[in-house]
Amino acid sequence: MKRFTTVLAGAMVLVTANVVAVLSGPTAAAAAPTVSAASTTTLTSSGRTAVSYSGLMNGESFQQDGITTFNGWQYTAFWDETGYANISRRQSATGAWQNVRLTDYRTTSTDSHNVICIGISPQDGSIHLAFDMHSDRLKYRRSGTGLATSPAGANWSAASFGAVQNSLAGTAMATVTYPQFFAAPDGTLQMAIRTGVSGNGDEVLYEYNSGSWSYVGEFIDGTSFDNNPYLFGIEYDREGLLHATWTVRETSNGSTNHDLFYAYSRDKGRSWRNNAGTVVATAGSNPLDSNATDLRVWPNSQNRGLMNQESQVVDAAGVVHVLQSHLQANTPSITDFNTARNTAVLVHYWRDKASKVWNQRYLGYTEGLSRGDIAVDSSDNLYIVSGHSGTNVLQIATASKASGWSDWTVRNRSAANYMSDPLIDHNLLKSQNVLSIFAPRRGGSVIEVQNWNTGGR
Structure with a gap:
């Protein structure tokens, strides 16, 4: 049976939420990992140059x-x-x-x-x-x-x-x-994909085993509510828990994006649990309701410039990290999405695995209509690589696990050469502490892959 819920305009009190200090810019904390340029190679000089939705067909945040x-x-x-x-x-x-x-x-x-x-x-x-x-x-x-x-x-x-x-x-x-x-840790390959359209769609899951694909089922239902979930990411931790986070869009207009939702699965996406660990859905027969109250872990109303599909990563300790960007708290809402994006800032959300408490930290970095990528190294330090659709600057910022990811520091800012969304090689950073970035140059024809050595501790 589907659970019909009403979206409130951000006026929800969450007992599992913790707002931490708002940062207006980089700090001087020494623990944040450093980065040093190792190499830059040209992948191609004939990339597709057409621009739409402020980006290119090469380099978009939802390329997983x-x-x-x-x-x-x-x-x-x-x-x-x-x-x-x-x-x-x-x-x-x-x-x-x-x-x-x-x-x-x-x-x-x-x-x-x-x-x-x-x-x-x-x-x-x-x-x-x-x-x-x-x-x-x-x-x-x-x-x-x-x-x-x-x-x-x-x-x-x-x-x-x-x-x-x-x-x-x-x-x-x-x-x-x-x-x-x-x-999955056991080697099972899966694929999630949206069916339907912007503002009216679902998420379904497929699984690859023994040389063929099978259908697991619909696991997030948006069409029953005339909306659609946009995944920030879907990823396993080392213990085999599958974590998914998303925002919901009510129409095809980005201004109707709202809230942060979360669910996880212990059985490869067959059954799903809410933040408290209660089984609330089964893929296929009773999927997750896209906007269910018991799945909403952080409120954020419409008209806040919330960008869909920024990024998610799960660290070695099973902490789920989500990168979002939206207007800062206590600032007026803006109905025009493009206008709101001009003042939206990057925001780090994370879920403490033991307490199940979600936390939020504003980083103060802007990116216009672009989207960033968040990744983790072998010591669970965090890295954000983000572009800016207006300045064409590519930025690398880092934070240390030792500080509780409070010491965000900008480690590099490029010349005005880049566009679309940078992509991080997550597996390489986790395994070898090398930050490797897929970075299309402005215009789109040249695509670089930048490698940076990291000084994580």
């Missing part, structure tokens, strides 16, 4: 993943100017890029939603690509097995990738957006 490391090799993907998907790899994030151009499918889109997402199956080493869809039919393809588990001896060519498919598990997927791949 747009750049990733597996078994000592780094993988990334991009659209070239002629409309072909390219997938590239290199060894140890320092070698020369090896590129495959997939010329059997050509996009005609100039929509920045139509990104390329990469998933890698730890079970059989297959590489999965989902791409080129914005409320459109699925486009998906995968490689043969072993391509990522035995990369040195593999045939890295277009012939290693199968044909484009428009369905999974025999399910027609005619109206989908935002594919997101993620792997």
Whole structure:
């Protein structure tokens, strides 16, 4: 049975919430990790240049993943100017890029939603690509097995990738957006994807095992309430808990984004629990209500310039971190979304695993219509890489676990050369403490991958 709830205008009292000090800018605390430039390579000089929604088809925050490391090799993907998907790899994030151009499918889109997402199956080493869809039919393809588990001896060519498919598990997927791949600790690869459209959609879950996909079911229901959930992220922790956070949009207008919602699963997305740990939903038969009161962990009303789909990461201790951006507290609401974004600031939310208390810290950094990425190193220090749609500056900020992530410090600001959303290689930072950033240059044709050594403690 579905639980029908009413969205209040941010006037909800939460007993599991803790507001911490608001920061107006970087602090001088010494514990925050440092970064030092290691290398910058040009992935391509022929990236797709069309701009829409203030961004490019290469480099958007909802690319999970747009750049990733597996078994000592780094993988990334991009659209070239002629409309072909390219997938590239290199060894140890320092070698020369090896590129495959997939010329059997050509996009005609100039929509920045139509990104390329990469998933890698730890079970059989297959590489999965989902791409080129914005409320459109699925486009998906995968490689043969072993391509990522035995990369040195593999045939890295277009012939290693199968044909484009428009369905999974025999399910027609005619109206989908935002594919997101993620792997469980036992090696099971899964994909979440939105069905429906902005302001009226659901989240569904698929699972890859033994060379084929199966349908787990719808796990967040938005269409029953004429809204849609936008995931900040969906990711496993080391213990095998699957964490999902999202905001809800009531219409296609970004100004109707509101609130932070959270749920987690102990059984790979079959059943779902609220913040208190109570089972409240089952995928397929009784999905999570997108705007349920018992899933709302931080109130934030409409007209606050809240950007959907910024970023989420889970650290080694099981702490869930969410990067949002919206207007600061005690400032007037603004109904025009673009205007609100001019003064919206980055905000760090995190859930203490033991107490289940959610915390909030304003960081004071602005980004216009762009979105940032939050990631964690092997010591659970945090890194935020963010661009700015107005200044075209790329910024790196860090905070230490030792400080309780209170010592946010800007460690680098670039010249005015970049646009769209930067993407962090989360696996490389967690495993080797190397901050690797997919960074499209202004104009879109040149895409860099920057590597930074980190001084985390």
